[in-house]
Amino acid sequence: MSFLIEQLxxxxxxxxxxxxxFGGTVGILKLIKHFTPGKxxxxxxxxxxxxxxxxxxxxxx
Numbered sequence: 001m002s003f004l005i006e007q008l009x010x011x012x013x014x015x016x017x018x019x020x021x022f023g024g025t026v027g028i029l030k031l032i033k034h035f036t037p038g039k040x041x042x043x044x045x046x047x048x049x050x051x052x053x054x055x056x057x058x059x060x061x
Contacts, residue, residue: 043051
């Protein structure tokens with residue numbers, strides 16, 4: 001019986017860690033969005049280039 005209780009306690013700890021990680025990620029993303037100019041997430045050059053290529057392809061079609 002103690003083995004089962006120990007397993008359930010470990011499973012509960014995993015759930016707590018996952019919830020804390022999710023909450024921290026959401027909090028950090030909100031802070032980034034709050035302090036970036038234009039209220040938009042900054043994009044790296046690679047994603048900007050891919051986005052421009054997709055727009056060009058859509059205009060051609």
